[in-house]
Amino acid sequence: MNTKTESDRLLGAADIRRLADQIGIHPTKRLGQNFVIDPGTVRRIVRLAGVESGQTVLEVGPGLGSLTLGLLEVGCLVTTDEIDPVLARQLPQTVRERMPESLDRLTVINRDALTLTPQLAGDAGVATDLAMVANLPYNVATPIILTLLARFTNLNRFLVMVQKEVADRLTAAPGSKVYGVPSLKLAWYGHAAQAGRVGRHVFWPAPNVDSALVSFMRDKDGHGRGDxxxxxxxxxxxxxxxxxxxxxxxxxxxxxxxxxxxxxxxxxxxxxxxxxxxxxxxxxxxxxxxxxx
Structure with missing residues (x-):
């Protein structure tokens, strides 16, 4: 029987550190691992993403499951892609302990997101309306976004957390000093906008860069501006x-x-x-x- 109250079903700072110690995880810069330790921030991201019960969501880089639990909490069907095998094995156990009634709405894939295809993505690959909600690994955020948009024509929208500098480039307008390749290639698929800032204190370990949220809507034709x-x-x-x-x-x-x-x-x-x-x-x-x- 699940005796967790609504306030403690998500992961806080102590939970994150305990889980990391339990499975021997030490966040690495190589994998861009910075875990969200604030439930309020998690619920803010889910709210801004506009996802509701029954929505199929792809989450890249779930880490210890902070955002995963937030997405499951509102009833989403969540497919997570985690490159770290230790974290991928732990995630279902974390959901089983904190939100067992949601376990059947979770799919965990253990691979590099840059190699993910619709054929390998289960429900996320065949959903008619796929959303991505993720705290993306900062070192490869832009390649992940552009690769998945190219491969998943059903990926209609996303809300992602990225380095503020990356958010500025992705959403820049012509003439801006940071307007360039990422701005234009993302614009091929649809419209992106910044959706807010995220403080460094909500992460463990705290990154040495500022973070921001980027929202995106694919153009109505769903396939960009050509074949x-x-x-x-x-x-x-x-x-x-x-x-x-x-x-x-x-x-x-x-x-x-x-x-x-x-x-x-x-x-x-x-x-x-x-x-x-x-x-x-x-x-x-x-x-x-x-x-x-």
Whole structure:
């Protein structure tokens, strides 16, 4: 029988440290491990994510289960992807001890998130409306986001906690000093915005960087702004345009985009990549194809 009250079903600071000691876990910078120790922060993240009972959620990097329990608490169907085998084995046991009635709504996958596919993701891979809610490993947050959006066309929205500097880049607008490759590639799929700051004191160990929440909604068509071939070519143009940030498009895209393509797209080759929207990069790629066809 579960005798936990609502206030102590989630993990606090003492619980996190006890669990870590119990299973011999020492948070590592290599795996980007910083565990949330504040139940209030967990419930705030779940609330801002807007997930409710019955929602299928993918959580990357659940760690000791702080956010996992928060998602299960509101009735979500949670698939977690944890790279650390010790943590992956412990997570079901933690749920069994603190929220046993929720165990049948938890799926744990032990692998690198960058290798995760819909075929390997169980319910998360086939859900018609998938949300991601996660405290992402800070060292690989951007690659994880972009990889999963490309592979999981059913991933319609997310709320993730990342390093503040990364949040700034993901949500930057054209012309901003931090606008660049991550900003544009995420914009291919939909709209991102910052959803709040998170203090360092809610983590163990406390990181030496500030943290922020990023929310995202996929565009209505669900598949970005073109097929996979178009995405690959547009992303190649973006990478080249920012290879040397201060170069003009004419110089950065030399050998890739002709003067005729710039003219057909209505884009001044004297501009720099940091002034370009994702729509303009798509237009430029379409013009490049037509001119070289």
């Amino acid at each position: 996979e071939g178009t995405r690959t070519e547009v992303f190649s143009l973006i990478d080249a345009a920012f290879g040397q940030r201060r170069k003009t498009l004419h110089a950065a895209l030399k050998g890739l985009v002709s003067a005729e393509a710039f003219q057909a797209a209505g884009i001044d080759p004297a501009r720099r990549g940091e002034t370009m929207t994702i729509e303009e990069f798509v237009t430029l790629e379409q013009a490049r194809r037509e001119v070289t066809a």
